[in-house]
Amino acid sequence: MTTATNQSKTDSGLGTEQLLRMYKQMVSIRLFEEQVNDLYTRALMPGLAHLYIGEEAVAVGICEALNRDDYITSTHRGHGHCLAKGAAADRMFAELLGKEAGYCRGKGGSMHIADPKSGNLGANAIVGGSVGIAAGAAFSAKHFGTKQVAVCFFGEGALGQGLLYEVMNLARLWDLPVIYVCENNMYNEYTHFSETTAGDILARPAAFGIPAESVDGQDVRAVYATAKRLVDQTRSGKGPAFLLCNTYRYRGHHVGDVNREYYRAKLEEQRWMAERDPIKLLADWVTGQKLADKAQLDEIQKQVKSEIDTAVDFATKAAYPGMDQLEEDIYA
Amino acid sequence: MPEVAVRELTLGEAVREALAEEMRRDSRVCLIGEDVAEAGTPFKVLSGLVEEFGKSRVIDTPISEAGFTGVAVGAAMTGLRPVVDIMFGDFVTLTMDQMVNQAAKVHYMSGGAWKVPMVMRATLGASRRSAAQHSQSLHAWFSHIPGLKVALPSTPYDAKGLMKTAIRDENPVIFFEDKMMFKFKGPVPIEEYTIPFGVADIKREGDDITVVATSSMVQVALGAATMLEEIGIGAEVVDPRTTWPLDEKTLIESAKKTSRVIVVDEGYERYGVTAEIASVIATGAFYDLDAPVKRIGAMHVPVPFSPHLEDATIPSEQQVFEAARAMCKRS
Numbered sequence: 001m002t003t004a005t006n007q008s009k010t011d012s013g014l015g016t017e018q019l020l021r022m023y024k025q026m027v028s029i030r031l032f033e034e035q036v037n038d039l040y041t042r043a044l045m046p047g048l049a050h051l052y053i054g055e056e057a058v059a060v061g062i063c064e065a066l067n068r069d070d071y072i073t074s075t076h077r078g079h080g081h082c083l084a085k086g087a088a089a090d091r092m093f094a095e096l097l098g099k100e101a102g103y104c105r106g107k108g109g110s111m112h113i114a115d116p117k118s119g120n121l122g123a124n125a126i127v128g129g130s131v132g133i134a135a136g137a138a139f140s141a142k143h144f145g146t147k148q149v150a151v152c153f154f155g156e157g158a159l160g161q162g163l164l165y166e167v168m169n170l171a172r173l174w175d176l177p178v179i180y181v182c183e184n185n186m187y188n189e190y191t192h193f194s195e196t197t198a199g200d201i202l203a204r205p206a207a208f209g210i211p212a213e214s215v216d217g218q219d220v221r222a223v224y225a226t227a228k229r230l231v232d233q234t235r236s237g238k239g240p241a242f243l244l245c246n247t248y249r250y251r252g253h254h255v256g257d258v259n260r261e262y263y264r265a266k267l268e269e270q271r272w273m274a275e276r277d278p279i280k281l282l283a284d285w286v287t288g289q290k291l292a293d294k295a296q297l298d299e300i301q302k303q304v305k306s307e308i309d310t311a312v313d314f315a316t317k318a319a320y321p322g323m324d325q326l327e328e329d330i331y332a
Numbered sequence: 333m334p335e336v337a338v339r340e341l342t343l344g345e346a347v348r349e350a351l352a353e354e355m356r357r358d359s360r361v362c363l364i365g366e367d368v369a370e371a372g373t374p375f376k377v378l379s380g381l382v383e384e385f386g387k388s389r390v391i392d393t394p395i396s397e398a399g400f401t402g403v404a405v406g407a408a409m410t411g412l413r414p415v416v417d418i419m420f421g422d423f424v425t426l427t428m429d430q431m432v433n434q435a436a437k438v439h440y441m442s443g444g445a446w447k448v449p450m451v452m453r454a455t456l457g458a459s460r461r462s463a464a465q466h467s468q469s470l471h472a473w474f475s476h477i478p479g480l481k482v483a484l485p486s487t488p489y490d491a492k493g494l495m496k497t498a499i500r501d502e503n504p505v506i507f508f509e510d511k512m513m514f515k516f517k518g519p520v521p522i523e524e525y526t527i528p529f530g531v532a533d534i535k536r537e538g539d540d541i542t543v544v545a546t547s548s549m550v551q552v553a554l555g556a557a558t559m560l561e562e563i564g565i566g567a568e569v570v571d572p573r574t575t576w577p578l579d580e581k582t583l584i585e586s587a588k589k590t591s592r593v594i595v596v597d598e599g600y601e602r603y604g605v606t607a608e609i610a611s612v613i614a615t616g617a618f619y620d621l622d623a624p625v626k627r628i629g630a631m632h633v634p635v636p637f638s639p640h641l642e643d644a645t646i647p648s649e650q651q652v653f654e655a656a657r658a659m660c661k662r663s
Contacts, residue, residue, distance in 0.1 A: 121410075121446065133406035
């Protein structure tokens with residue numbers, strides 16, 4: 001069952017329009033997260049945030065292969081997933097600032113953004129906490145025959161949670177249309193994954209008979225092509241799949257994790273940024289193929305910057321929830 | 333009162349009838365758990381359901397309580413109304429993240445965007461000679477968590493009506509059944525009915541003392557009340573039926589009427605359901621009370637195997653009788 005794709009040679013079958021849409025989406029996530037970091041460092045944002053910078057190609061490549069009504073579950077590092085699945089930056093910023101206009105009316109914050117309209121069942125602050133929920137959404141889709149699929153995003157840290165293995169067993173037994181997307185950004189918080197992960201990661205899903213593959217998570221075209229194939233398989237009734245995306249978290253575990261030398265070298269970070277940046281890799285490819293020129297990409301960057309500025313402005317000016325909302329929504 | 337057609341059912345039969353009726357009424361209701369299909373659970377409460385509703389709605393699972401509970405949370409969020417079956421209430425410990433961090437919080441945390449209409453059936457109660465990991469009554473844990481509701485039926489009538497309400501509720505409900513009462517018989521109307529949550533039931537009226545009792549302890553309280561009657565003490569037995577929502581009004585009114593209250597519950601006494609109810613009554617009926625509210629719960633000990641030791645850990649009719657007699661100052 002275990003196979004490896006040769007991502008550099010993958011024929012993704014992507015048109016220019018789609019490539020530029022993915023480019024824009026990745027830039028949106030990057031600038032969104034940089035803005036989050038800025039709000040945090042200027043003490044304008046309560047709490048913490050876990051930035052997705054460096055991992056943009058995973059969320060964008062996967063979500064490009066999904067329909068709007070397909071389900072996702074996300075993680076504490078979830079802003080990228082939410083944006084890629086179709087959430088609007090303004091309501092996301094509003095949520096991060098604890099405003100009523102936010103996706104959770106200010107009650108969820110950075111780690112709990114949920115949006116039924118884009119199939120987002122919610123980001124989850126319990127590592128591995130949503131693996132059952134994703135399988136449950138797939139269970140409903142199969143029960144009702146809707147042909148929807150569910151994608152469960154989780155970091156490699158969740159490989160340490162037993163629930164994942166209970167649910168992969170169920171997903172295979174019941175042929176649920178769920179795809180487990182493991183984002184290996186190499187660090188379980190402040191610990192290199194090699195110190196926490198025994199054996200071969202892909203051998204774990206393979207033990208349940210779940211087709212498992214890995215892909216270069218910095219190459220959005222490869223992520224999309226692999227995701228598209230797995231999503232099509234799963235949608236056609238072949239049951240669950242597992243995709244390991246090898247990626248890198250440019251920043252700390254959270255916005256406050258600034259001094260990281262005790263667990264990883266600066267040189268390592270610099271190399272990933274210089275050589276494996278997902279946005280730069282796609283830009284180089286589309287310009288190299290003469291599908292777009294630098295001016296077009298610069299224009300996209302400019303447009304996204306303006307959209308993000310507008311979104312932050314919306315969130316900054318939005319109202320906080322009233323005290324009357326404190327005890328609302330405890331029960332449906 | 334109009335004539336209502338009534339027959340005797342066991343508590344187990346009443347639960348099964350509620351599930352079957354709701355499954356007929358609503359195709360979104362499904363049962364998920366260990367040995368729920370052909371086996372009908374070790375207590376045989378679900379016998380016959382797989383034959384009527386098929387394996388797509390009565391679903392046997394591996395022994396993975398956390399896993400299938402998580403699946404039920406996601407299924408509930410996306411249009412199904414699952415009833416998960418936790419064979420022994422002790423095994424709820426394995427599901428706590430899914431129930432407490434996920435199911436209970438999804439609606440609030442998403443600002444009302446998602447809801448989790450699911451039921452978890454579990455058992456409580458000792459004296460089955462099953463030792464410390466198959467005998468606990470852990471309903472207080474769930475009663476502590478905002479976002480969850482907890483039902484504790486004490487009769488076949490209540491079991492059926494409360495289960496139907498639980499299934500129709502838009503929120504996660506934990507439904508505890510006393511595993512020693514599955515064969516306990518009582519009248520159940522043939523006609524359709526439901527029992528709203530948060531409405532206590534006065535199981536027996538009396539003027540001298542109130543005994544608030546839950547689930548397995550209602551029969552204990554009624555037994556004690558019969559003994560008390562023989563020495564001239566009128567005990568009122570009040571069953572809250574749900575620990576959350578809690579019918580504080582009825583509890584306080586009964587306390588005001590009788591001026592003395594004992595609270596009996598099979599969960600551990602320390603930090604338990606008896607403490608919460610005693611506090612509600614002490615606060616709400618303070619000036620009408622003639623004595624501090626007395627609490628009787630399970631002893632603070634892992635449930636032992638040896639029968640005479642086990643029996644000593646849970647409240648008895650004699651214990652409730654003695655406590656009531658002392659509070660009413662009768663010798």
